[in-house]
Structures are given as structure tokens and as C-alpha cells.
Amino acid sequence: MNNSNKLESILRERGPIKKIGVIGMGYVGIPAAALFADSDKFDHVLGFQRASSSSGYKINMLNRGESPLKGEEPGLEELLAKVVKAGKFECTSDFSKIAELDAVTLAIQTPFADSKALEPDFGALKDGIRNVGKYLQPGMLVVLESTITPRTTDTMAREILEQESGLVAGEDFALAHAPERVMVGRLLRNIQEHDRIVGGIDGPSTQRAVELYTPVLTKGKVISMTATAAEVTKTAENTFRDLQIAAANQLALYCEAMGINVYDVRAGIDSLKGEGITRAILWPGAGVGGHCLTKDTYHLERGVKLGTEQLDYPADAESIYVLARRVNDFMPVHMFNLTGAALGRVNGKIEGSKIAMLGWAFINDSDDARNPPSEPYRDMAIEAGADVMVHDPHVLQYPDVEIHKDIGKVLKGADAVVIFTGHKEYFGLSPESIRELTGRDNPVIIDGRNVINPDMFIDAGFVYKGIGRGDKNQHPIKKQ
Template sequence: MASLYSDLCDKKEKLALVGLGYVGMPIAVAFAKKLDVIGYDLNSRKIELYKQGIDPTNEVGSEGIKETTVLFTADEVDLDQAKFFIVAVPTPVNPDHTPDLSPVEGASEIVGRHLSPGSIVVYESTVYPGVTEDICIPILERESGLKCGVDFKVGYSPERINPGDKEHRLETITKIVSGMDAGSLEEIANVYELVIDAGVHRAESIKVAEAAKVIENSQRDINIAFMNELSIIFHKMGVDTKSVLEAAGTKWNFLKFTPGLVGGHCIGVDPYYLTHKAEQLGYHSQVILSGRRINDDMGKYVAENLVKRLIANSVPVKEAKVGIFGFTFKEDCPDVRNTKVIDIINELREYGIEPMVYDPVADEREMDQFYGLSSSSPEEMVDLDAVLVAVGHEDFVTIPHEKWAERYSQRPEAPVFFDVKGIYSKDEFEGAGFDYWRL
């Protein structure tokens, strides 16, 4: 195979990014500084925003979108111009926690229709080991009429972008790359080295690269589950979890994880991909699935404790006015996919409480589309019986307790204040008369 890398650098060939979300769009913009790039997404509304210089993800910023040379398109015919394809579509799970591979299968069909001899296809979507070779390659061959390994090559390079993180960016995170053979591995590594300042790690096979990605988030999930279990135990003991972790954290090798809601499209999803494959092979996960169960139940746990605090403060539970601040799956990121705040809301509804929700960062269109919710205004979040700060947005962190106090109804009881992420001073709030609670 002639060097596709050289042809890309000489701009004789083009690179296409398929899937322009929180992961794909920053990759497209980064490569466009070096190569001719086509950015394709099925979502024509999203493409129109990009064409207008608007970044709904906040990952690059609207200024970066305005300046980029990426050809944004929702017309797959434009993919005929490309020779190097990167697929970065989401890989969610079904309601029964089995992998939903339809996005990556659909993307493979689209790419397959526009493959030409000499092409390389690299998948970035998180999958279990074997998906690229056993599921994606047959689709590419079927749609293109070409033979993998002869007419085109395939590789896998798992995404490691952390949405909302301004420190750990695409360029500063070591990139795992893999190829189906030595030649494709070098071509893929060379292409990624154009934009990855931290360098690349050449995995020995596609399956190794797939496995590395899926265990990264499984490891975090298990560690957070341990913190959540400790939080449940320490609450029963009347011990403050954050204080315990601060004390334990003075030891040099103590892992500094904290309890919390585990949502989003990675940590709360990827472990199910690994356990699904394990079950296909006859092994039922014990540690991984135990961690998932703990983390999936934390929204319910928070809501139950809120109800207990309302009762303890003589607040009638049914139709109590609860204000939830923050709805996204993580701080300062508009992404609401798989947010676990919805679990708190759904559990409170079981008690006859319809909470109000305010989030200055969340994508309101997606709040409505996925959950049928609309964000209240700050002015509406008043006369509350309880405040629950679910996400540590920068806008919330700086609010003093005096301002929070103004949002409550004038009840004689202590104002119930839930600081799920532990972003405020416990002593300060309790000293001001709040009934303060945190994980």
C-alpha cells in the first residue's frame, strides 16, 4: 500500500471524521490544522450550527469553529472525497444494559458505501474486544464490495477525550493506536502523531486497544463504587465521608476518588460492554457488576435521604418544593446523556414531589428531547423546602450560604441543603443553621 500518510500531508487525499459530537468534533478541528478534513454527521441541525460558527459542545469553542477549515456536512456523498476515515460515534447501552451497537454499525454502513481501494478506517468508539474485526469489518466489506486487508485496512484508536476538561485535551493525552497489520499500524500512528503532542502508544493488536479502553473506565467505575459504598456505611455511623477521605488521603499511595453520581456516556456505560462479552464467553462478572449496581442506585439513595430530612424537619413530603441545581452528567459540560440526576428526580416523583430543575450549562433541547424536562429560571427557584446541588458547576461553587438561604420558604425549621458533590464547607453551612448533607 502506498503511503496514505504522505498523501494526506501533501493534501492529495482527505481525512473524514464520521460523528461530530463531544469526541469527534475536537478531533476534526485538530486534524484540520494539518490536513484537509471532512466532518460528517447525520444530525443536520448540528452541522448547521457548526457552519454558523457555533459550538454546542463547548469543547473547542465557537471561535475555534469559526476559524477551522473543516468541511462540515450532513451529505454522505461528500465522503467520496476521503481516503482516511475516523469513526467517532457513541456506543450506548440498551435499557437492559446490553450494548447498543447500532450507531457504530450504521456508521460502518455509511463509510463502507464510500470506501475506495487504499482507504484506512479507524474506529474510536468504545467497544468490547472483537467488535472492530468481527462486526465492523464485515459491514465495510459488504457495503463497499472490497476486501479488507487487500483493498483497505482497518485500525482502532480509542477516544480518551474528557468532556469539559480544559487541562486534559486531545493533544495532551497519550493516544493508543492499533492496526490490523504492521503497515496499517505505522500509517495510523503517523497520522495521529500529527496532532497528539503527548505521543502515541502502539498496541500489539486491535483487540488489545479495544480492551485497554474498556477497562480504563471500568477501573474508575469500580473505585467510585467503593467510595459510594463507604459513604453509605459512614452515613449509618454518623461519620462524614469527605473528612475520612481527606484524612486517608494524606497517605502517599491512597487513591483519591470521591463518592458521587456516575453518569455520562463512558464510565456508566463502558463496563457493561466488557461484562456483556464476558457473559458471551461463559463468565459472569462479580466485581464489575457489583460496582455498577452500587453506582446505578446512588440517585435513589440520595432521594431517599432527602425525603428523610424533609420528614425530620416537619416538612410535608407530598408536593414539597424541592429545587435541584444542576442536571448535566458532569460539571461545566452541557452533555445530559445518561445523567444520573434524572434518577433523583424519578425517585422523588415516587413520593409525590415534582422538583424544579435549574442548570445554566445544560443543553435545554436535549433535556426536553431525552427527559421531557425544561430548565427553570433562577428567579423561579424560590420559596423552596429543600435545595439539592447535584452538579458542581463553576457558577454554583462561588455562591455563598447567605444567597442560598434566600431561596427558602420562611419555615421555622432548618433549611434542608443537599450538597451531593461536597463542594461547600460543611462547617460553614451547619454554622449558619442549615440541615446540611453530602455524600
Template sequence: MIDHLQKIIQQRGPIQTIGVIGMGYVGIPAALLFAHVPSVKMVYGLQRNSLSSGYKISMLNAGELPLKGEEPNLPGLLKEVIALKKFRCTDDFSIIRSCDAVTIAIQTPFLNPLDLIPDFSALEEGIRQVGRYLTKGILIVLESTITPGTTIGIARKILEEKSGLVAGKDFALAHAPERVMVGRLIQNIQEHDRIVGGIDEISTSRACELYSMVLTKGKVIQMTATAAEVTKTAENTLRDLQIAAANQLALYCEAMGVNFYDVRAGVDSLKGDGITRAILWPGAGVGGHCLTKDTYHLERGVQASGIEPLDFPSGTDSLFVTARKINDFMPDHMFHLLKDGLKRIHKEIRGSRVALLGWAFLANTDDARNSPSELFYKRCLEVGAEVRVHDPWVKGTLISSSLEEVLTGADAVVIFTGHREYLSLNSQEIRKVMKKECPIIIDGRNIVDPDQYINLGFIYKGIGRGDKNNHQVITCPLQ
């Protein structure tokens, strides 16, 4: 006997019209890739016409990409699907009535991570909009990173209340979390395996049909909706943990006067069957929308949707929350390195001029969401320092595009982002522009040669560079 939902889906036929809600780093590349599939007739990018993001509608329809930074193949793909008249961006959510499938990619931050209450207001409004225009046989997929239990819980509840339809009977519902990194969006969607979890087998199968259309090297991995939610939050939590391990080891190396990068190479050299000792890189802080919050979604999931009580040492932070605290601490550590560097020339932070290089959290992009640079910037201002910011990718009232302007007269230069423009910094030119007898450089990404700067009279401090952070000061008069 054919299931009621399966019968409705068979009557609909293959997925040909798709709606993608949320025109950001996730939604735009997904929509364009769907539109590029020959069997797909039309893809609608659904975007609220708000003051903060409404501009994306006209830009996308004109073939202009609102995302900055380098995104290989994305600009050309946009122009191609626009020319083919297979993609259109709109704020008219009633177009959902004509769609066979709708994906939702809306950010899910925490207003205060410590209380483990996620801010689902934007996501819930997006789900309500979908619910108002649901038709029988449609597939709804949540791509946002969400607290485990959300798909079968609040998302299902809202969709059913707004539509009067029943999930699993009248429409399919699934979770297929995005797995993309800014700077390689198209490649990630096509080549990464896709986690797909429906609320039932039919929903899972229909979602697999949708994502199989855009996969090249990647394959579909099927599981339940809640397992898919745990998978996404866990993979980001584990990466955050790996970064925290590198950061803590770097702090240990600084305290013991050794070079973290020598230690890392030594540990990584141990290879063989069943041996895994790979270490990530330490840095000035972890930013972005995902790693800074997904630990808390996982923690919240255990509390909100756990089937049994969690058996864990009483009064102890989880390993994952501890890792999050370590990574959140790194901008403070950069501040401490700056303070120590200034102390070596008998100068206080108050009244000092600081050149902050890099506002984006990720190299060679304009993505400044939850940037660790901002935390450092605010800390410096609180103690009376003058901070000038440079970033070749990010635009803003606080940010200068002129490196020389930011460096001129600065007491210290602090590198927060590993942009390619900073890889070729000229130590002699920097010293001339700073016009200081003992200028200071704080390297948060290990991108400069310490000896080159030390030999020119700089005070050098770097994350993980215990071998250099207390170097002998070399007097080198300005020319």
C-alpha cells in the first residue's frame, strides 16, 4: 500500500521549482546551483525587503553578487542563471505555493550563550512565512544550524499550525545542514557529503532527491532529523575543540619559552597505523557565525530534548564549553601581549596608538561576523588607547583602506587576520611609517618573520612564540 504522502509526491513528480529562503552565504550559492540543474525549471531566492538586507533583491536580479571577498565561480554562475531566466530574487513569499521544495537558511545566534537560549526569532518568522503558503506534497528543508530537536519540535509545530496540514502526511520535512566555508562556497556544496535527515523515510528520500542534483564528488548520508542536527553542531563543536587545544598548547609554549610551531611539527611527525596526532593552528581568536555558537546549540539540545538525564561530573563545565572559553580568551591574550610589549619600552596602553590589521575573522574575505578583532578593539578603547583599523576586504566607518594611514605614528601594529596583503608586509617600510625608535609588532597569525623585525629594533610578540617573546631588544636608530 502506497503511503498517503508518497502518493501526493508521486503526483507532483520530480522537483522542478525551488524556493530558497535567506540570501546570504548559504542561500545564494545553493539557489544558483539548483538553478543551474537542467531539470530544474525555476528557483526563487526569497529575501525580506528589510532596511538591512533588502538591497540584495535588486542586486541579485541585476546579476550583481552582494557577497564580497573571493568566491570562485559564483559571480559567473549568477550571471548565467539570470541570463537563462531560471533564478529570481523576490520578497513575495506567496510564490512558495508554486514550489516543489523550499529550503530555509536563516542565522540562529545566541543573544547570551551563557543562558543557552538561542535567538530563533528570525528563523521562526521564516518558518511562519513558509507555513502560510504550504501546499500538499511540498518538501521543506531546514538548512540553518539549529538546536537538536528543533525540526521535529518547534519547526514542525509552526508549519502545521500555520498551514493546517500535517508533516509526514501532507508535506515532507527534513533537516540538511549547510557545510560551507566562506571563500569556497560552490566547491563545498558540490563536493562535501550532504547530511540529510527527514522526520520519516519519505521526507528523507525526497530531500535526498533535492540535494543529489547538485552534488558532484559528495554523497548523501541519510539519518534522522535529530541525528542530522547533532551531526552539524558536533562537527563545528569538535573543530572549535581542536582549535582550543592548539591555542592552549600555544599558551603553554609561551609560558615555557619554546616555539609552538617546532612542537607542532614534532607531534605531527608521529605517523602510523591507528596514530592520529594532527594539531590545528593557534591564533588571535575564533570568529564567524558558526563556531562561536554551535557548541551552545549542542549543549542546549542535551538539556531541551534529551531522552534521559545526562550522566556527567557534577559542577563541571563540559569539555566543549571549556574549549569555547579558551577560544573566546584569545583576543584578551592579544591584549596582554600588547600590554607586555609596551611595558618593555616603559609605555602604558593608555594614550598609545595601535594599528589593528584585519577586521574580518577569515583571511581574504569580508566576513566580519563575531570578529575577534572587535573584542580586542573594544578592550583597547576601554583603557584609553587610540586604535586605527585597516582591512583590505571589509568596508565600514571604523575601517581604513589605507595601510599607510593606519600605520603612521603608531606605537604598535597588531595583526589579527592573515590576509594575503599582510603576508608581504615590508618591515623596513613599516618602521619608517611608524617613526618609532622601538616599534612593537604583535603577530596573532604567525605570518611575519620574528627575527626580521627584531633585528630592525622592533619589540616582537607572537602567539606560541615563547622562543622569541622575551628577545633581547636591539637598538636600531631611525634613518
């Protein structure tokens, strides 16, 4: 009996997937676990979370049917309450319960320790895989949902699981990669409606993973491929999005230099539609944040280094993907430069000024503050001698940064107001109330997300600068 036939036989004997474990109770693991638990195809779902000082609080919250994720996540709190009340979901720190399961997924962050050296920090992921390996039983399915360097599933993950369990992947247990494809603010909908990429290390592993994910899909369908192809798909789709954002950001910088409005240009480009025409263009902004886009390019680049063939590419040419990362990383620097230039128009400077930062999260109406572009801006401003206060209605806390909920307190006495996040609360900002709170005749406002109407603020005496607003950034200052 060959390996595939042996695994098929073991899976057949085990029967359908009924009990599932999800390791990593974060933005990916929590909604996934809730949806698995809500399916009538599965009997029980365990969410695994370390009882650590930083995130152990999630265990009790989840077991009460409460979501530890803040910001707007339609339907998540209600679904958690439902599956907990039904007895179909619970969260635990007891990893030995893995032995009771039919399938385990891992949704653990995979940052980079050193992006220039292409060295990922797989420490947390390795710990998670080891925990699975210790309790792995014949016929179980293990799925990596974390975004990883191509070839990780069939090399590092396989090796750790086999070493810890004494079992053989593709012979005694199934192993696959099924990358998450979610965005905060729409987690449940994304899991149900987006197509699911599923890649096993062999045919039986792929089919077992398809069996796991099919019941939670509504509009989405499963797209099967190899594990390595699935890994490349995930890293590449995020890399392409980062590239598209960089293209919009570079265009915004060009439009500023040429004195025109990038949003007019964008609308013009986007208007060209028809058969065979693709002119999709994303939006410029104050920078790219989050866990995925800020590092997935480096996973893809590292995958090429680990490839089996020599890369054929223009000699001495920088990767366009890495260059895109540099452009997007530059946008907080550009926001800093705009702030300094605007203050200079009223004989001010960053040193000694009070800056009110509006928004810390990297995405609107969310508490997701992983790798936010607001952080390097704040660091630069403080290093330049500014007094910086941060407001965010959703982010409760952030290491070494005080996040205020009282926007009036943040705005009071500010020399410059800098909008970093497009939270809905900021779209209704009144120039009159801000001007009164700042107490400045000509307060500075920097819009990094196209949130405010520049003419309203310019007419009220503000010194305005915005990303891509070359048509407004040198406006005459109205004396009040």
C-alpha cells in the first residue's frame, strides 16, 4: 500500500470531520472557530489560547460568548453568543485536548525579525506546531492558515509535526495550507464569501481540507492546488495589493509635485471600462499598516531564495515588490514632511509644537493597530521635539502609547491636527469647533485619508495639506 492509499484508508476509518480545533484566538481564529461551530456538519469546536498575561483574558470572554475584538465586526458577537449557548464552542488553554480532535487549524502571526535579511520570526508558529505534534493522532488533519514563506508547509511544518508525533505526514496524517483571506470589519462575511484556497501536501490531504472548509462557505468556492502554490497565492495576492497601493501613493506624490488633485486623476483612470480593459486603481493614503501587507512581500521574496531553480531577472534590478514596500513605508515620512511644511507657512516648526493625531488603527472603524503607519510618524514627531497626543475611538491600548478617548482633550491647544485613520467619527469634524479648541488663528490640518473638505477648512483660516492634493496644498492663507 502506497502512502496516499494508507492515508486514505486511515481517513476513511476515522470518518467525517466532527471535532475541530483552532489555535490562535485573534482576528482570523475567532471568526473561523465561530463559523465552524455554527455548521451542522461539525459537533464541537475548541479554540486554543495561551493563558498569558497579555492575552489570557480572551479565554473567559470567549467562553461567555463575548468577542475580545473591538471595532465594528457585524454579526460576530451574536454568533459567538449563539455557539457558546449551544455548547458547540469553547476556548481553552489545555493543548492536550488536541488529541480528541479530527482537524486542527493554526492561525498564528508570522512577522519578520529582519526584512532586509529575509529572516521571518516563526517562533510563535513553531510553538503552535509543536503543541499540535505532541498530541497528534493518526488520521488527523493539520492546516496552516498563517501566511508563510512558500514551501514552509512541506518542510518546516512537516518536519516539526513528524518529529514531535513520530507519525508521517501524507501517510499517517493529513497536512495542508489554507490561507486566510479576511479584512477586519468584515471577518465573517469574508470567510463565507471569499473563495478558499486549499493546498495539501498530497491528494488525500487536499481532499480532507476541502471537506473541512466547504461547510462554512456560502458564496465562496474551494480552489484546490498544491501546498506550495497555495502559499505563493496568499503571499502574492497581498504583495499585489501592496504594489497597487504603492502605485496610487506614488501617483499622489506626483500630483502634489505637479499641483493637481490625485482624486480627479484617479476618477479619470477608473472611468475607462470595457472588454479587455483593466484599470483598477486603489486609494492613496498616509501609509500601509496591518499584519499582512507590511511583511508578506518578504515571505514571497524569501520563497524565491528557497526555490529549486535559479531566478532569471534583470541584473542588479531591485524587485518591484520590495520597491513598493519602500514607497508605502515612506508615506508616514511624507505626512511628517507635510506637517513641517504647513507649520512653516505660519512661522512655526515641529519642535515645540503640539500635534493632535486623529486615528491610531491602520484601518477605519477598527481596533486593529498592528504595525500602524501612525507609529513611525509619532516617533519622528517626538524625536523632532513635538508634544504628541493620540485620539482613537476604537483602540483601547497600545504598548508605550497613551490612546485618548476624549477628542476635545487631544485637540485643545494643538498647533497641528493630523488625520491618520478614516474613522467615521472624523468625517463630521467641524472647522469652527476645531479652531475654537486649538485656540489658533491659523491652525494646521493634515489629511492623510481624504476625510475632510479642504475648502471648508481653508475658508475657516486653516493651513491645509492633504495627500495628493497638489491643487490645494499651496492655498492662500485666510487671516482670521
